[in-house]
Amino acid sequence: MDRNENSAAEIKDIAVASYLYATNQVQLLGKRRLPNGAILFQFTPKAKAEELIQSYWNLNALAIQPKVLYSAFRDIKDMIFSG
Secondary structure, three states, X not given: OOXXXXXXXXXXXXXXXXXXXXXXXXXXXEEEEOOOXXXXXXXXOHHHHHHHXXXXXXXXXXXXOHHHHHXXXXXXXXXXXXX
C-alpha cells in the first residue's frame, strides 16, 4: 500500500488491531507486510487510533461486546492469512 506512514497509525499487535477494528471509531485502511513477514495494520484517523491504543494499554478501553470483538479478531486473522 502506497500510503504516507504519517497519515495512519500502524499496529502489529493482533489483539490491539482487533480492538481498534471492533470500536468502529477508526477505519482500517489496509495492511503492510514488512520484509521479515510481519504485518502492520493501518488505521485512520491516526490521532483517534492513537487515543484508543493508549486507552487500551491504560486499561481504560471502550467496552465492546464479546461477539463483536471476536468477529473483529477473526476478520483481522483472515487478513493476515489471505496474503
